[in-house]
Amino acid sequence: MLTHNLGYPRIGSQRELKKASEKYWAGTLSAAELHQVGTRIRQQNWQLQQAAGLDLIPCHDFSYYDHVLDTSMLVGNIPARYTPLVTQNRDATELDLYFAMARGYQHGGLDLTALEMTKWFDTNYHYLVPEFTKDQQFSLFSTRLFNEFNQASQVLGAAAKPMLLGPVSYLLLGKEKESGFHRLELLNRLLPVYELALNRLHQQGAAWVQLDEPCLALDLTLAEREAYQRAYAHLARRCPGLKLLVTTYFEGLRDNVETALKLPIHALHLDLVRAPEQLATVLPLVPGWLSLSLGVVDGRNIWKNDYQASLALIDVAVALLGPERVLLAPSCSLLHSPCDLDLETSTTSLLAEIKPWLSFAKQKLGEVRDLHQLATQAPGSAELLTHNQAALASRRQSARIHRPHIKERTAAVTEANARRQSPFAERIVVQQARLQLPLFPTTTIGSFPQTEDIRQLRARWKKGDLTDDAYQTALRQATAEVVQWQEDLGLDVLVHGEFERNDMVEYFGELLDGFAFTAYGWVQSYGSRCVKPPILYGDIHRPQDMTVAWTTYAQSLTTKPMKGMLTGPVTILQWSFVRDDQPRALTALQLALAIREEVQALEAADIGIIQIDEPAIREGLPLRRADWPTYLAWAVRAFGVAASGVRDDTQIHTHMCYSEFNDMLPAIAALDADVITMETSRSQMELLAAFADFQYPNQIGPGVYDIHSPRVPTVEEMVALLEKAQAILPAENLWVNPDCGLKTRKWPETEAALRQMVEAATQLRQVAALQPVS
Numbered sequence: 001m002l003t004h005n006l007g008y009p010r011i012g013s014q015r016e017l018k019k020a021s022e023k024y025w026a027g028t029l030s031a032a033e034l035h036q037v038g039t040r041i042r043q044q045n046w047q048l049q050q051a052a053g054l055d056l057i058p059c060h061d062f063s064y065y066d067h068v069l070d071t072s073m074l075v076g077n078i079p080a081r082y083t084p085l086v087t088q089n090r091d092a093t094e095l096d097l098y099f100a101m102a103r104g105y106q107h108g109g110l111d112l113t114a115l116e117m118t119k120w121f122d123t124n125y126h127y128l129v130p131e132f133t134k135d136q137q138f139s140l141f142s143t144r145l146f147n148e149f150n151q152a153s154q155v156l157g158a159a160a161k162p163m164l165l166g167p168v169s170y171l172l173l174g175k176e177k178e179s180g181f182h183r184l185e186l187l188n189r190l191l192p193v194y195e196l197a198l199n200r201l202h203q204q205g206a207a208w209v210q211l212d213e214p215c216l217a218l219d220l221t222l223a224e225r226e227a228y229q230r231a232y233a234h235l236a237r238r239c240p241g242l243k244l245l246v247t248t249y250f251e252g253l254r255d256n257v258e259t260a261l262k263l264p265i266h267a268l269h270l271d272l273v274r275a276p277e278q279l280a281t282v283l284p285l286v287p288g289w290l291s292l293s294l295g296v297v298d299g300r301n302i303w304k305n306d307y308q309a310s311l312a313l314i315d316v317a318v319a320l321l322g323p324e325r326v327l328l329a330p331s332c333s334l335l336h337s338p339c340d341l342d343l344e345t346s347t348t349s350l351l352a353e354i355k356p357w358l359s360f361a362k363q364k365l366g367e368v369r370d371l372h373q374l375a376t377q378a379p380g381s382a383e384l385l386t387h388n389q390a391a392l393a394s395r396r397q398s399a400r401i402h403r404p405h406i407k408e409r410t411a412a413v414t415e416a417n418a419r420r421q422s423p424f425a426e427r428i429v430v431q432q433a434r435l436q437l438p439l440f441p442t443t444t445i446g447s448f449p450q451t452e453d454i455r456q457l458r459a460r461w462k463k464g465d466l467t468d469d470a471y472q473t474a475l476r477q478a479t480a481e482v483v484q485w486q487e488d489l490g491l492d493v494l495v496h497g498e499f500e501r502n503d504m505v506e507y508f509g510e511l512l513d514g515f516a517f518t519a520y521g522w523v524q525s526y527g528s529r530c531v532k533p534p535i536l537y538g539d540i541h542r543p544q545d546m547t548v549a550w551t552t553y554a555q556s557l558t559t560k561p562m563k564g565m566l567t568g569p570v571t572i573l574q575w576s577f578v579r580d581d582q583p584r585a586l587t588a589l590q591l592a593l594a595i596r597e598e599v600q601a602l603e604a605a606d607i608g609i610i611q612i613d614e615p616a617i618r619e620g621l622p623l624r625r626a627d628w629p630t631y632l633a634w635a636v637r638a639f640g641v642a643a644s645g646v647r648d649d650t651q652i653h654t655h656m657c658y659s660e661f662n663d664m665l666p667a668i669a670a671l672d673a674d675v676i677t678m679e680t681s682r683s684q685m686e687l688l689a690a691f692a693d694f695q696y697p698n699q700i701g702p703g704v705y706d707i708h709s710p711r712v713p714t715v716e717e718m719v720a721l722l723e724k725a726q727a728i729l730p731a732e733n734l735w736v737n738p739d740c741g742l743k744t745r746k747w748p749e750t751e752a753a754l755r756q757m758v759e760a761a762t763q764l765r766q767v768a769a770l771q772p773v774s
């Protein structure tokens with residue numbers, strides 16, 4: 001029984017890669033220094049996994065930005081718009097090209113947009129979407145895979161297990177950039193490149209190669225299933241001698257079991273945390289040539305593994321297949337886990353109390369090793385099991401988790417609590433009478449640049465080097481400046497800037513009872529950006545106002561409407577590590593009640609517009625359509641509960657970003673937010689056509705520029721996008737705003753972009769004023 005790992009966090013336990021990449025982009029670190037940081041992180045990760053006793057250790061799980069982009073680089077899928085970077089700039093390196101595709105490029109007269117970015121399945125990780133054209137060609141381009149395999153094998157003193165995104169998932173996760181073909185038609189051109197790569201790895205000494213095929217756990221068409229057969233028949237035939245391990249995760253195989261089990265591969269990985277029930281279906285059908293990798297340790301959450309439950313799964317598999325055909329592993333890559341619980345050394349925090357219940361990436365490797373020890377009944381097994389059961393029992397019995405009055409309130413929520421008092425058509429009339437907004441009102445999504453200054457201020461305050469008073473005073477000053485600045489720019493609906501927030505979820509986690517938070521529990525979100533998800537371990541209670549003082553202070557400085565800014569219940573749920581001892585729907589409802597109280601407190605403080613961000617509502621959508629109705633029903637209800645405890649003249653906004661929303665328009669309409677602001681600019685407003693077809697009744701602010709790139713949009717391109725929007729949606733329903741919050745941007749580009757955005761709205765208003773009144 002071999003133990004292995006699908007992937008280890010690549011940011012470094014102290015976020016070394018984030019810090020180095022950002023310095024490299026700022027021009028204060030050389031490429032060689034950045035590569036040194038990368039090399040060091042990989043080396044540490046390999047050594048740590050070796051020390052944990054794993055048999056097969058992954059390599060090429062590291063990435064300087066994103067592993068899907070790495071695959072594009074490997075197979076030479078570089079969209080034509082990046083060619084001038086190489087032809088016009090002789091000094092441009094592969095790394096420059098790589099980061100240009102990731103972040104856009106605006107230098108030396110070149111203005112290249114980044115690849116589109118979207119959510120990696122139902123996680124908070126974002127990948128860069130491969131672009132495909134009809135005559136797409138592939139060829140081996142980047143040699144990073146081969147270099148890293150050599151490095152790993154040197155460090156380990158044995159062959160590492162290279163991992164790469166499988167060819168079918170790679171194609172399915174991409175997008176056609178022109179009509180007239182389907183990207184799966186490119187498979188025949190792609191496979192020879194995979195074949196070359198695998199054979200080269202084999203020549204370098206690889207025995208196993210891990211090919212991630214998470215799409216194999218999705219709803220598949222016949223053509224997609226056939227593509228899997230074709231792809232792996234080809235690779236098995238052309239790469240003899242290599243042991244191919246195909247991994248699936250985030251869902252069960254369900255109706256793809258037959259397809260998966262027919263693949264001529266050496267081993268198949270199953271996510272038995274998300275879908276433990278699939279083992280019973282799969283086991284009797286496993287062909288004689290196939291080994292099973294059992295993903296029994298949760299790669300997506302931070303709770304200690306229940307050894308008894310895992311052993312029950314391992315034992316049945318071993319009984320049927322024999323130990324030599326069973327591998328043990330985490331459920332998915334540990335990319336989604338924080339690095340190391342041992343770094344959490346505070347003895348006074350709440351976390352210290354719940355620490356025995358937790359396990360981060362490093363500890364999860366220990367769990368895989370323990371499970372191997374238990375499954376093979378090695379000496380010390382009994383103590384391991386007893387210790388594990390004691391930790392789980394202490395969590396189950398903890399008085400910290402359960403609050404009867406919260407359970408009663410949650411049970412008493414009615415359907416009326418989840419609905420506004422009047423329909424939108426009536427609400428908008430009283431809201432407009434109160435707010436007096438112009439046509440094409442301009443606004444932003446909430447956050448403004450979180451500069452070094454602001455972050456250091458907070459770091460000093462958290463360390464105790466700055467008093468509460470000094471911290472508050474500095475934040476009030478930043479808020480006052482940004483209010484004045486927005487007035488000067490001519491924005492119509494202002495925000496307070498969110499300077500007091502470390503993160504839009506962690507901030508609320510810190511203020512609500514039922515959450516614990518970590519000091520170093522960072523997880524990569526995209527590129528160099530990380531999040532520190534709070535740990536939702538118990539019943540949720542709101543002991544105090546969370547945003548009212550900041551919002552009312554900002555409102556006191558202006559006569560323009562100031563938007564209250566909250567994170568919605570589904571997003572808090574989705575971006576936290578949540579309890580696994582009750583249904584997510586129930587946890588969402590508890591969060592919704594807490595947010596509802598905050599919404600009501602803002603209304604009572606005379607705030608006329610309240611935005612409840614729900615960027616993660618799409619991300620939480622189950623990966624299988626059959627499960628959608630149940631999720632959407634409770635998610636929409638949770639939003640409704642949070643949003644509906646207010647008068648008709650209080651305008652509720654929501655915001656969503658970085659996902660495909662077309663397939664959930666009825667649910668978005670059911671949220672019944674008065675205004676929704678959303679990402680559309682990278683996809684050139686494609687989404688709006690769907691809203692128009694659906695005859696979406698409420699107001700919409702389609703993002704007119706991409707905030708994930710430092711690139712400053714021109715007035716003309718924003719006018720063009722808005723004209724597109726206006727051609728399909730009533731002008732009086734349109735708002736003008738960026739894609740998402742501006743916290744990741746710098747001030748100069750933020751000011752330039754918003755100035756142009758206000759100008760774009762002004763031009764549209766002028767044109768509208770010239771139109772005859774119908």
Ligand SMILES: CN1c2c(nc(N)[nH]c2=O)NC[C@@H]1CNc1ccc(C(=O)N[C@@H](CCC(=O)N[C@@H](CCC(=O)N[C@@H](CCC(=O)O)C(=O)O)C(=O)O)C(=O)O)cc1
Pocket residue numbers: 018124450452455456458459501502503504505506525526528529530531532575615740743744
């Ligand atoms: C909108 N998005 C979000 C997602 N998920 C969230 N949980 N939050 C989001 O906002 N998912 C989808 C999108 C896109 N994703 C992101 C994710 C992360 C960022 C981002 O800017 N992250 C910051 C970290 C934010 C934070 O927690 N800041 C803290 C700590 C700051 C810090 O690093 N402090 C230093 C000391 C200070 C210094 O020297 O500078 C330290 O601790 O070492 C804070 O502000 O207090 C990031 O930097 O990665 C954006 C979009």
Ligand SMILES: N[C@@H](CCS)C(=O)O
Pocket residue numbers: 445446447504565613615655657740741742743
């Ligand atoms: N209000 C948040 C939403 C991000 S999705 C922000 O502006 O950062």
Ligand SMILES: [Zn+2]
Pocket residue numbers: 445615655656657739740741
């Ligand atoms: Zn957003």
